[in-house]
Amino acid sequence: MADEAKILEIIEIARTSGKIRKGSNETTKAIEKGEAKLVAYAADVNPKEVIMHIPLLCKEKGIKCFEISKREDLGAAAGLPVATAAVAIVKEGDAKKHIDVLQAE
Numbered sequence: 001m002a003d004e005a006k007i008l009e010i011i012e013i014a015r016t017s018g019k020i021r022k023g024s025n026e027t028t029k030a031i032e033k034g035e036a037k038l039v040a041y042a043a044d045v046n047p048k049e050v051i052m053h054i055p056l057l058c059k060e061k062g063i064k065c066f067e068i069s070k071r072e073d074l075g076a077a078a079g080l081p082v083a084t085a086a087v088a089i090v091k092e093g094d095a096k097k098h099i100d101v102l103q104a105e
Contacts, residue, residue, distance in 0.1 A: 002102055007040050007066045008077040010098045011087055014038075015079050018093025022078045024050050027086035031057045036088040038064050038099050042071035045085045054086055064102055 014020050021030045024045075030036040031054070039058050041051045058065035068074045071083030078087045092099050 002066065002105065004066075004068055004073070006098075007038075007068060008073055010038065010095045010102075011040060011074075011077040011089065012079075013095035013098065014089040014091070014093050015077070016093070018089065018095060019091035020078060021088040021090055022075075022080060022084050022086075024054065024085040027054060027088040028057065030088040030090050031061055031063060034061060035090045036061075036063050037092050038066070038089045038102065039086065040066045040068050040074060040077075041086040042074045042084070043067050043069050044071055051085050064099075 021027055027039060041054045045051045055065050074087055075082050075084040078084055
């Protein structure tokens, strides 16, 4: 399993060279439309109901999904000045090879 730092790095690469969706609503829409290539959500979201459906949706759609321990870390990787509950990579950009390696795991 990939470590948290690696996932955050992949999100940063995709943010600068591809396209990401930020927040649980945008992430959910990207998963449902089949646009998400990789999803990360924060474990410290309160209430849990905000992100509970995300791993289940990802499993249903066959999308790699990772838990990140802190919302702040996820927000920073997404280039936000605030914390975020979830991030979906919709266009990999330069992160494609990293994501391909994760898909193979």
